[in-house]
Amino acid sequence: MTEQLKMDKVQPHLLDETGQGAITKPMERPEGPLKVSGTATYAAEYNLPNMAEGFMVRAGISKGTYTIDESSVKGMPGFLGVYTDKMPRNSAQGTAGTNPIQPGDKISYLGQPIAVVVAETLEQARDIAKALKVDYTTDDDVKAVFEDATFEEQDGTVDQGDLDQAMSDAAFSVDATFTTASHNSAAMEPHAAVAEWEGDKVTVRGSLQMLNYNKQELADSLGIDVKNVRLLAPYIGGGFGSKLGIDVSCIAAAVAAKQLGRPVRVVLHRNHVFEMIVERTETKQRVRLAADKDGTLTGIGHDDWQSNLPEEGLAEPVSIATHFLYGGENRKIAQNLGVLNRPASGSVRAPGEAVGMLALENAMDELAEAVGIDPIELRIKNIPEKHPENGKPFSSRALEDALRQGADAFGWSERKEPKQRREGEWYIGMGVASSARTNILMESRALVTLNPDGTALVQTDMTDIGTGTYAILGQIAAEMLGIPTEKVTVQLGDTDLPEGPGSGGSWGASSAGSAVFLGAKGIRKKLADRLGCSVDDLRLQDGVATGGNNRRPLAELMDGPMVEEGHLKPGDTAEDFHQAGYGAHFAEVAVNSVTGEVRVRRMLAAMAAGRILNEKTAQSQVWGGQIWGIGTALHEAIEHDHRTGHVVNNDLAEYHIPVNLDVGDLEVLFVEERDDHANPMQTKGIGELGLAGAGAAITNAIYNACGVRIRDYPATPDRIFPHLD
Numbered sequence: 140m141t142e143q144l145k146m147d148k149v150q151p152h153l154l155d156e157t158g159q160g161a162i163t164k165p166m167e168r169p170e171g172p173l174k175v176s177g178t179a180t181y182a183a184e185y186n187l188p189n190m191a192e193g194f195m196v197r198a199g200i201s202k203g204t205y206t207i208d209e210s211s212v213k214g215m216p217g218f219l220g221v222y223t224d225k226m227p228r229n230s231a232q233g234t235a236g237t238n239p240i241q242p243g244d245k246i247s248y249l250g251q252p253i254a255v256v257v258a259e260t261l262e263q264a265r266d267i268a269k270a271l272k273v274d275y276t277t278d279d280d281v282k283a284v285f286e287d288a289t290f291e292e293q294d295g296t297v298d299q300g301d302l303d304q305a306m307s308d309a310a311f312s313v314d315a316t317f318t319t320a321s322h323n324s325a326a327m328e329p330h331a332a333v334a335e336w337e338g339d340k341v342t343v344r345g346s347l348q349m350l351n352y353n354k355q356e357l358a359d360s361l362g363i364d365v366k367n368v369r370l371l372a373p374y375i376g377g378g379f380g381s382k383l384g385i386d387v388s389c390i391a392a393a394v395a396a397k398q399l400g401r402p403v404r405v406v407l408h409r410n411h412v413f414e415m416i417v418e419r420t421e422t423k424q425r426v427r428l429a430a431d432k433d434g435t436l437t438g439i440g441h442d443d444w445q446s447n448l449p450e451e452g453l454a455e456p457v458s459i460a461t462h463f464l465y466g467g468e469n470r471k472i473a474q475n476l477g478v479l480n481r482p483a484s485g486s487v488r489a490p491g492e493a494v495g496m497l498a499l500e501n502a503m504d505e506l507a508e509a510v511g512i513d514p515i516e517l518r519i520k521n522i523p524e525k526h527p528e529n530g531k532p533f534s535s536r537a538l539e540d541a542l543r544q545g546a547d548a549f550g551w552s553e554r555k556e557p558k559q560r561r562e563g564e565w566y567i568g569m570g571v572a573s574s575a576r577t578n579i580l581m582e583s584r585a586l587v588t589l590n591p592d593g594t595a596l597v598q599t600d601m602t603d604i605g606t607g608t609y610a611i612l613g614q615i616a617a618e619m620l621g622i623p624t625e626k627v628t629v630q631l632g633d634t635d636l637p638e639g640p641g642s643g644g645s646w647g648a649s650s651a652g653s654a655v656f657l658g659a660k661g662i663r664k665k666l667a668d669r670l671g672c673s674v675d676d677l678r679l680q681d682g683v684a685t686g687g688n689n690r691r692p693l694a695e696l697m698d699g700p701m702v703e704e705g706h707l708k709p710g711d712t713a714e715d716f717h718q719a720g721y722g723a724h725f726a727e728v729a730v731n732s733v734t735g736e737v738r739v740r741r742m743l744a745a746m747a748a749g750r751i752l753n754e755k756t757a758q759s760q761v762w763g764g765q766i767w768g769i770g771t772a773l774h775e776a777i778e779h780d781h782r783t784g785h786v787v788n789n790d791l792a793e794y795h796i797p798v799n800l801d802v803g804d805l806e807v808l809f810v811e812e813r814d815d816h817a818n819p820m821q822t823k824g825i826g827e828l829g830l831a832g833a834g835a836a837i838t839n840a841i842y843n844a845c846g847v848r849i850r851d852y853p854a855t856p857d858r859i860f861p862h863l864d
């Protein structure tokens with residue numbers, strides 16, 4: 140049976156009534172021991188009998204065509220084959236559901252996958268890939284520098300009122316241009332696949348975030364029926380957007396395994412990940428703010444410029460939060476996309492907010508200073524009553540609470556004017572930024588089974604990319620069924636299981652969780668029937684059902700397993716209300732007055748994301764966001780060769796993500812909130828919220844410390860020390 144809900148109206152707060160106490164509890168991740176003991180098997184760790192090893196070959200030119208000379212390597216030790224069939228140009232974009240572009244012999248960027256070499260061992264395959272002769276025809280019209288791209292305005296421009304007029308009438312205004320660097324997702328586990336065919340059916344073990352879309356993308360790439368594709372991804376070592384779409388390792392392994400008649404493994408090495416997998420676009424952003432004499436916004440403008448490969452189309456929604464975060468009648472928000480010969484641009488954690496809010500929240504800091512009011516007061520003053528562009532009400536919006544509670548906990552009242560706090564050769568300063576991330580609900584299914592012995596099983600093709608899916612889905616089932624969390628087994632990452640929403644866009648917990656909630660709700664109805672009470676009277680706790688003056692252990696109510704599918708669909712509440720999570724980021728930094736080096740001493744995030752399902756995994760997500768904020772503010776930048784577009788710093792030695800010593804004290808507090816319009820659990824996404832705005836709090840703190848405004852990210856010492864006096 141299926142318990143279905145289309146989220147058309149507000150649902151009762153059932154999770155505030157149940158009494159098991161499993162929800163919100165900071166439960167440990169149940170798969171943790173498997174991971175730390177090396178027994179959680181990742182895609183590259185499956186050793187199938189008779190398996191051959193593949194190694195990707197990269198294009199050595201930026202633009203042109205190529206042919207492979209197979210005779211150059213035939214006869215080398217271990218040689219089994221070189222395959223170019225169905226080779227994708229780059230990984231699929233998130234939720235594409237169709238194959239990534241198969242360019243044939245055409246090369247659009249340096250590092251593009253052009254072939255896979257297969258041999259008996261990895262070392263042999265790598266050696267053959269190096270020796271393989273590739274003949275190129277070169278097209279010299281390479282555009283590798285951002286400034287050389289021809290930009291086209293994208294659909295969706297908002298032009299409301301008259302921003303130019305508002306700017307010239309403003310008592311105070313800011314008109315500032317910012318730049319942000321290209322970013323890599325830098326998941327610890329590189330992309331990898333093991334493919335095996337049985338007749339017409341292929342099974343691929345991959346490292347993927349969204350199996351429901353990925354199976355369609357792989358089927359489309361191979362030209363086979365989706366029924367003949369099975370994907371397995373029970374454990375994934377981080378995604379951050381880089382594993383949203385099917386990647387070249389899965390397609391190449393499947394093609395080679397078919398042609399060879401043997402299982403094939405393809406593991407990308409770190410350089411491959413940096414080139415063949417989507418990166419975040421570099422951006423240029425112009426932010427305009429117009430305010431009256433007390434700091435109330437009268438106008439807001441946000442234009443961005445970014446790039447992608449030809450025909451790739453995806454533009455990062457850089458200004459997504461600008462549309463709704465602050466009021467101001469006169470608005471102009473536009474995006475411009477240019478074409479460059481560089482690795483494909485795609486989703487990297489908090490696509491949009493991660494870089495867009497750096498610009499917006501720094502501009503707000505500049506405006507606060509111009510008006511002469513506290514930056515927190517400026518933000519609170521400009522919180523709109525309803526969506527400033529489409530007039531929709533907000534579902535729940537605790538931005539003011541987050542700013543005020545965060546300020547108290549952080550000790551914001553100790554903040555001084557710029558350059559007024561010094562310890563030896565270090566300037567000390569504090570900064571703040573708002574956080575916001577659009578909340579999304581996706582169609583989801585999950586199967587819930589309750590057994591008479593008081594154990595339960597949850598099954599969905601949903602993934603856990605390190606976020607805590609195993610933990611929270613188990614907690615939701617335990618809470619709804621009134622059994623301890625240790626009694627619930629959660630099975631994920633297999634396309635034979637009901638279709639979940641995938642991990643991405645911070646919608647996983649709310650969407651997959653609601654499907655589990657509904658499946659368990661269906662079981663509650665059956666149990667109420669058996670007990671002879673209304674479902675509203677039913678209490679389930681520690682394996683005992685109570686209701687209508689009856690009290691019975693589950694085992695006595697059941698004659699076999701009870702199985703229910705939960706099926707959640709988004710509905711009217713997603714259309715009628717604007718939904719987003721909100722928060723406030725605070726940072727205290729020290730800036731060295733001689734070298735311009737920045738150290739983040741401490742950060743605090745106050746997050747309002749509806750009901751929190753697990754305080755530990757949610758906190759970990761926010762920590763990750765704060766740390767990523769340090770990376771975007773201070774270190775992370777993909778450097779492209781100006782002549783060829785080549786990713787020069789294509790490994791984790793040269794692409795600087797924060798290490799432990801870069802990270803000061805991190806504190807997270809959750810603002811008590813329920814979002815009635817989000818889903819039946821009243822939750823909102825939190826993963827990417829933790830990053831949105833985090834870097835801006837750091838650069839605003841840099842200004843407060845030493846008086847240097849950062850408009851070009853990252854804020855490396857060379858961008859600070861020339862301006863120190």
Ligand code: MOS
Binds near residue numbers: 642
């Ligand atoms: Mo996230 S970039 O949607 O995995």
